[in-house]
Amino acid sequence: MAVTKYTEEHEWVRVEGDVATVGITQYAQEQLGDVVFVEVPAVGRKVAKGEACAVVESVKAASDIYAPVAGEIVEGNAALADSPGDVNAEPTGKGWFFKLKLADKAEVDGLMDEAAYEAFVKSLG
Amino acid sequence: MSDPAAGPLKRTPLYDLHRELGARLVPFAGYEMPVQYPTGILAEHTQTRTACGLFDVSHMGQVRLTAKAGHSAAKAMETLVPGDIAGLQPGQQRYTQFTNDQGGILDDLMVTSTGDHLLVVINAACKDADLAHMQKHLSGMCEVEPMFSRGLLALQGPQASAVLSRLAPQVATMKFMTGAYVVIDGARCYVTRSGYTGGDGYEISTPADQTDAIARKLLSNPEVKPIGLGARDSLRLEAGLCLYGHDIDTTTTPVEAVLLWSVGKERRVQGGFPGASVIQKQIAEGSTRKRVGLLPDGKAIAREGAEIAIGGKIVGTVTSGGFAPTLGRAIAMGYVERAQSANGTKVDLMVRGKPVPAEIVPMPFVKHAYYRG
Missing domain, CATH: 2.40.30.110 (Aminomethyltransferase beta-barrel domains)
Structure with a gap:
């Protein structure tokens, strides 16, 4: 059973076993606007929690995507190179960014659940 | 440049319309301006390239210069810019720059001769400084009259002519970089065939209190959609046009910026504008x-x-x-x-x-x- 958690950087983290899939939320894609370029991390790269490891560019600006938890990149979403618009169209589906093998599964527990994230977004006004 | 952080944000005559249309409003040059509407920047860009877009550019500064007895407003203006202003026939428009003593660019601007006046359009972020600059240097020779409350609408794209002609048939035959007084929806406007997209289109200077009605009338045409500042930037970049404060500023000269085409041929020789010696040296020797x-x-x-x-x-x-x-x-x-x-x-x-x-x-x-x- 997959568990989905959220960060204050508006990323979602779907955990299945010891692998987490990471993307940005509906709120984040709305704020970014049309995504025109995505750079995903190389497989095998070890990332620390909070480390900038991917880039998403909208027409307006570039934004970093941070590793929500520590781990090793096992896959980047290569399809985004040709269809960056997937991030807008299906931010929690086809628009995922990368998958990482968790260094410490317990780290996921510190992230927000859906209700907490919704309340967080609401607090932003 | 005015400090955008100083004081509350100003609003253009189209503020309520932007809100109604669901625009995302952002602070820009001291104004609350639409960066995009719900369809997003890519769709707005394509709309403008393939059909017609309406931009609110009322934040830009409009100034009217009128010669005092015994003077020429165009000759006066030429003391501040390297463009050939004295050579403008009534109804002609020209792109030029205010230069400083080092040949750097204080702002870039459009100047149109109506015959009786010069109409000047300057960048929003520079308009207070530009106005003071003109008042300081030109007041002896002409009346310098800010018209900062007027509206300015840009109607851009391949369908712009068809759309605006429905309201004012005479605009169809206007040529690029010309202007004329035109009555639109009962309001006396000044229309130029110009813009900042690289495409065909018009800029329409409107009385403040009739700007909203004219904008709504234009938007009632099926070819027209509202376009925000985001697409305005991507459109002008595709057209290779400079954005003041980014591609040109006080440290870049018209020669370095490859804007020499906008410097009058006689003026290159005769000078008489701030920084002329620097610019003439760069013309001769290269920058x-x-x-x-x-x-x-x-x-x-x-x-x-x-x-x-x-x-x-x-x-x-x-x-x-x-x-x-x-x-x-x-x-x-x-x-x-x-x-x-x-x-x-x-x-x-x-x-x-x-x-x-x-x-x-x-x-x-x-x-x-x-x-x-």
Whole structure:
């Protein structure tokens, strides 16, 4: 059973076993606007929690995507190179960014659940 | 430049309309302006390239100059800009720059002669400084009258002529860079066939209290959609047009910026504008750097501030960069050393510490589509 958690950087983290899939939320894609370029991390790269490891560019600006938890990149979403618009169209589906093998599964527990994230977004006004 | 942080944000006559249309409003040059509407920047860009877009550019400054007895407003204006203003026939419009004593650019502007007056359009962020500059230097020779409350609408795109002609048939035959008084929806407006997209279109100066009604009337045409500042920027970048404060500023001259076409031929020889000696020297000997177009190989976007390198040596800086929706790829412009500025030169644009191969290319990136009759 997959568990989905959220960060204050508006990323979602779907955990299945010891692998987490990471993307940005509906709120984040709305704020970014049309995504025109995505750079995903190389497989095998070890990332620390909070480390900038991917880039998403909208027409307006570039934004970093941070590793929500520590781990090793096992896959980047290569399809985004040709269809960056997937991030807008299906931010929690086809628009995922990368998958990482968790260094410490317990780290996921510190992230927000859906209700907490919704309340967080609401607090932003 | 005015400080955008100073005081509350100002609103244009179309503020309520922007809200109704669901615009995302952002602070820009001291105004609350629409950066995009719900359809988003890419759709707005394509709309403007393929049909017609309506932009609120009322934040820009409009100033009217009227000669005092025994003087010429055009001759007066020529003491501040290198453009051929005295040669403007009534109804003609010209692009020029206010220069400083070093030949740097204080602002870029449009000047139109109505015969009785000069109508000047200046950038929003510079308008208070520009007005003070004109009042200080021109008041002895002409009345300098700010019209900052007027509306300014840009109607741009291949359908702009068909749309505006329904309300004012005479605009159909106006040529690029000409202007005329036109009654639209009962309001006396000043229309020029010009814009900032590289495409055909008009800018319409409207009485403040009739701006909203005219905008709504234009938007009632099926070809017309509202367009925000986001697409305005991607459109002008594709057209290779400079954005003041980014591609040109007080440290760049019209020669370096490759705007020499806008400097009057006689004026190059005769001077008589601030910084003339610097600009004349650069015309004769060449400037040390030059504004160029840049086409990155891949999809990565090099934005303002990215360094331009050849073989690891820094030769310049990107001043504007972004995604060009019409081309489906990234484009940029920037300054490089003149010795390295030839078209076809291979360079690297440094994006997040990594070199992105690019080539120096001619501009515009997207062919201009001006109506020249």
